[in-house]
Amino acid sequence: MLKVLHLSDIHMGSSFTHGKVNPETGLNTRLEDFVRTLGQCIDRAIAEPVDLVLFGGDAFPDATPPPFVQESFAKQFRRLADANIPTVLLVGNHDQHSQGTGGASLSIYRTLAVPGFIVGDTIATHRIRTPNGDIQVLTLPWLTRSTLLTRPDTEGCSLAEVNHLLIERLQPVLEAEIRRLDPDCPAILLAHLMADRANFGAERFLAVGKGFTIPISCLIRPEFDYVALGHVHKHQNLNPDNNPPIIYPGSIERVDFSEEKEDKGYIWLEIAKGEVNWTFCSLPVRSFCTINVDAFEEDDPQEAILRAIARKPIQDAVVRLIYKVRSNALERIDTAQLHEALKEAHTYTIRPEIVTKIARSRLPELGAGNHLDPLEALQAYLKNREDLQDISAEMVEAARELAGSEL
Structure with missing residues (x-):
């Protein structure tokens, strides 16, 4: 069986507001977190080694990341090229220009002809030769209106109507690629999309509303042995029957507090034609911690807040403290003491909420x-x-x- 590592949604260069400058490197500590986590994925791929690495899209927060962020990303993926591990880099919505014309942040790898690297910015099938046999990867990048539709097609249409037209155009194109697949060779669909059964992660807040929803029926096909997805930051299997598995690995790091309680990781996959075994592998990422304190009715709001902080595992975590107090009790809050109590956190924010009155109970x-x-x-x-x-x-x-x- 072939070994495949499937990861997605790195978003390297995001979450800087939750970090601080490392005086030894001059880099934001959250960038260092993302690099460290990506490095753990690459370490596993090289140590086995795997036959193929699939990246499901969204390398950066946008298509034009700063050079030092691009360099951090490239240094990790260069290790795969040095190890002669084939890699497919799919273009996600954040990898594209705002007009949706190409994958600017990833196309450089094709331009430089990085050995063994394929940039998936079109709907196409790639047959990849590995030491343990061939495998087929059908790439389906993030779709925009301009991908399959012209301006006259969509003029005067609602978003729902445009979505319907897009699906109508996508289905025959996808069907044509599926019919060209070799039935004796394992096949994977690698796609960056929002499927209609998916549960949102933070991508709800990262421009997911600008795209289209693809019916799960387009993905549940017997020709695919595995469907590798990107875009949604929450790990999930959209087809529990696993015929085929339709998997979002989720993002590899927490982008913001909306992902506070989500596990982060990648998918380890062993695949042959008609047979697949997959496992979600958790990554030890930095924790996020919200401390909510309602001190409105407390005689000593300061003490109530300090007790709440003491109960939480804040060491090296990204913390936000939100507390509610009466307006006339605000002067009793010793902010310096709160800062002292939170000093074990990696970074923290303090947000007081002043409550001027409380709702009266019903008579x-x-x-x-x-x-x-x-x-x-x-x-x-x-x-x-x-x-x-x-x-x-x-x-x-x-x-x-x-x-x-x-x-």
Whole structure:
């Protein structure tokens, strides 16, 4: 069986706001985190070694990353070329120019003719020769309107109508590639897309709404032994029957707090024609930790906040502290003490939320099941309004007069 490592959504160069400058290197520590995590994936690929590495797209946050970020990415993938491990780099939505014309951040690897590297920026099938046999990889990069549609096709159409047209155009193109597959050679679909069964990760906030949703029926095909996806940051298998497995490995690092509770990793795959075994391999990534404290009713809000911090595993984590206090209690918060309590964190932010009033509890005597006349209802209401006690008698008398005048 062939060994394949499938990873995706590196987004190298993102999450800088959650890091700090390393004085020894001059680099943001979050960039160093991403490089370290990617390096662990490459280490595994070389140590085995694998027969093929599949990258599912979104190398960077955008198509024009800073040179030092590109260099950090290239140094890791260059190790695969040096080890003679074939690699397919698929173009994702973040790898493309905003107009959707090409994969600017990855096409350099084709231009430089990096040995063994294939850049998947078109719908095409690639037959790859490995020491343990051949394998077919059908690449399906991120689709934009301009990929399969012209401006007259979409003029005056709603987003839903454009999506329908795109699927109509995609299906015969994909079908033509599938029919050209060698039935005796293992086949993988490598695609960067949003499938209609997928659960969002942080990509919901990273421009996922600008794309299209592909029906899962386009992917569940007997000709594919494995479907390797990218785009969604949360690991998941969209076809639990595994005929074929349709897998998002998820992103390899946490991009923001929306991924706080998600495991990060890559897929280890052993494949032959008609047989596939896959495993999700977790990566030891930096933890994110949210500390929410409602100190509105606390007599000592400072102590309540400190207790909440002490209960959380904040060492070397990216932390955000959010606490709610009364406006008149804000001056009782010793911010310097909070900074001291959070110093074990990698980085942290503190966000106070001032609550000026609390919602009043409902009065049981005014519930829907009780029947009070208007005067009784008013009296019940006034009993629970301390600020109106001085004038409550006058209000009740005025109400009686109004009620009497209407009889």
